[in-house]
């Protein structure tokens with residue numbers, strides 16, 4: 001039941017532990033960023049609780065998923081995300097701000 005979970009990120013196989021989020025698994029594997037802002041700044045986990053939207057990633061072809069909220073599952077296909085507009089027009093991501 002505690003067997004490692006195999007997923008891929010841009011075709012590279014990564015393993016996660018049961019109970020980890022995708023974001024935790026990526027961080028555990030040494031991946032610190034998986035998207036960039038429109039200005040080219042790297043982004044990965046920041047808040048870790050689904051608030052900041054820094055951790056957006058494509059999961060099984062669905063873009064704009066928050067890696068910190070997606071449970072790691074065997075066979076997930078993860079793809080790094082290019083800079084894109086916020087999924088919620090009323091929400092201003094941290095990298096959209098000047099601070």
Ligand code: FES
Nearest residue numbers: 046048050053068
């Ligand atoms: S790290 Fe902030 S929403 Fe995922």
